[in-house]
């Protein structure tokens with residue numbers, strides 16, 4: 001979830017640390033064949049990093065490769081490559097960016113070849129496309145695949161039967177395959193230790209997210225937030241590095257709060273906070289900085305976002321629990337944002353609007369992603385109805401640059417911010 | 433004996449009726465009856481029937497429904513079935529439906545289950561999950577739990593318990609339905625000129641609305657009539673149509689494929705009526721029987737995980753062999769992630785087996801059939817060319 005540009009611009013120690021961590025993981029991947037380290041490919045939502053670490057496997061996350069390629073503006077040709085090879089223009093662009101990259105020699109975002117996976121760990125949380133994506137990769141790599149079916153919280157909560165189902169799959173399907181692929185025996189105490197480490201980082205991570213309740217907010221919980229989720233959503237949750245990262249980040253943000261400062265932007269300047277927004281939906285990666293600039297130029301700060309919850313809703317209290325290791329992993333997978341039913345998602349946004357004193361909701365609707373997007377227009381109406389605050393709708397794509405129209409997005413955003421202004425004026429007039 | 437044309441007339445009437453009068457009449461006939469709508473691809477209709485309810489297949493609005501409200505809920509890049517289904521509901525056409533089931537087909541249907549809860553709070557809306565793990569003690573245990581929860585919901589709607597005996601009796605009736613459906617499919621595969629695809633489709637669509645007892649009689653009558661009538665045989669190519677398991681193709685599209693010179697000898701239009709490949713045991717624990725049938729004896733399709741890479745796509749090759757087909761037409765709804773993501777994998781397998789294919793997309797309200805007719809016509813011709821010695 002981290003790009004290359006920001007660390008060049010912003011010299012905060014946490015950013016540099018994250019950059020080093022990511023580079024180190026790409027080093028491990030690039031050297032895997034030489035060192036004999038086994039590689040597992042898996043997804044971000046509901047990932048089992050603590051478990052994977054028990055087997056000393058290197059974690060390759062195709063979504064992150066797609067994001068990194070997107071931010072480096074490399075994803076467009078990769079998507080077209082996949083389309084040339086018969087993949088429909090209608091389907092998720094993450095999948096096509098990955099397949100296009102593989103078709104062109106599997107050169108990773110950092111310019112080095114990525115190793116073929118020894119295991120595809122198909123943790124099927126919150127999105128049906130994941131299953132097709134890894135079936136496609138399996139057809140290409142012919143490697144072992146472990147499916148972890150995580151049931152959807154259709155009734156708004158996880159049931160005991162769901163947890164038991166996931167735990168059984170972990171025990172009888174996932175762990176044996178990880179053992180086989182890695183040649184390492186499973187050690188539950190090691191898992192407990194990793195989970196304990198995760199929980200430490202999770203505390204600080206939640207503190208970071210909730211710092212946006214301050215006025216002005218010291219963070220941007222969407223554009224900045226995608227950097228903050230980096231370690232905890234990916235290959236680092238459960239490592240001491242992640243714990244250190246969040247401690248460092250927390251201390252930097254604490255200083256900003258003390259100084260009454262707002263978020264740091266790629267321009268390095270603080271922009272006075274004029275609008276506090278909640279954002280639903282993933283960002284558009286190829287135009288990430290351009291998109292962000294449209295916000296901070298206007299003093300619009302995102303105080304809470306749902307995208308930063310796709311890898312877990314820690315702010316609702318979930319913590320990985322070393323005393324119930326497998327159950328805790330199951331609950332984690334079940335509780336990720338897009339695995340929650342639509343009414344729960346709307347309730348969450350409503351809660352964010354209140355807790356973070358937001359002026360409105362902005363939905364960035366992503367062409368690629370039915371998991372997020374189907375139902376967002378109802379969300380918009382519901383939030384407007386329940387909160388009386390204005391909501392707006394922007395349409396872009398994750399990594400397909402063909403679907404980001406800067407002029408349209410800017411127009412929408414500007415008229416939306418004007419709408420918020422008018423609403424404020426009306427409220428002030430009524431109070432006078 | 434009824435003529436097949438009379439039977440198909442009735443089916444056409446049911447198909448055209450977007451107010452579902454046949455289902456409304458069924459409900460009104462006896463106090464206490466209830467109707468449970470379901471979306472593609474699969475729900476255990478036996479359970480609904482055993483509770484005394486009518487399972488009603490809700491398959492979108494087709495090409496006759498003007499969608500006004502539904503479009504306000506969906507972006508342009510989302511397929512059409514959820515918007516036309518919402519249109520049906522918002523305009524009161526589903527106001528007699530007491531509960532709606534949304535199977536785990538894709539993210540769109542999944543999210544629609546939550547939208548239904550918000551928009552129609554008086555209707556019991558439930559996401560119906562099925563396992564992607566096919567071991568009895570893992571996926572099976574989970575699925576038995578899902579079925580038990582569904583059984584409890586149905587008992588609430590019925591205001592009485594749903595007994596094992598009732599479920600067993602319903603399983604037997606649906607076994608009969610599946611046998612008859614398979615017989616119609618087999619007749620078409622054998623003599624496609626005797627049972628044209630559009631007729632077969634209408635006949636199967638009627639089964640989405642009628643009570644199973646009545647549909648069984650209808651299928652029986654059609655089989656008898658179709659076998660007795662002599663219709664002209666054309667020099668058509670034989671194709672399997674795949675990818676259309678959710679949003680339904682317009683009837684005209686099905687007709688166009690045949691008019692273009694392709695006999696459809698197998699398809700995946702309405703999988704729910706032949707989901708289980710053979711009879712579900714009607715003895716013993718009926719919930720375990722339904723779960724076992726799902727895990728070990730159900731068809732393959734894009735929304736179902738294939739655990740064995742070696743078997744991926746072979747169901748399609750087998751369908752081609754079984755029906756003596758000469759090619760495959762991928763007809764997928766626009767913006768349909770499951771069907772469109774599955775398509776290249778299936779195409780790879782077909783290519784490996786030297787089975788020709790073509791592909792196009794449709795929407796349930798596609799009006800322009802000319803390009804499809806041309807594509808299917810060229811395909812039919814090229815199949816004939818390839819097959820010449």
Ligand code: SF4
Pocket residue numbers: 092093094095126127128129130368369370371372398
């Ligand atoms: S559909 Fe959405 S959640 Fe699924 S892989 Fe694509 S971007 Fe990710």
Ligand code: SF4
Pocket residue numbers: 511512513514537538539540541678679765767768769770771
């Ligand atoms: S047509 Fe495809 S994408 Fe649309 S609801 Fe059906 S399965 Fe989902």
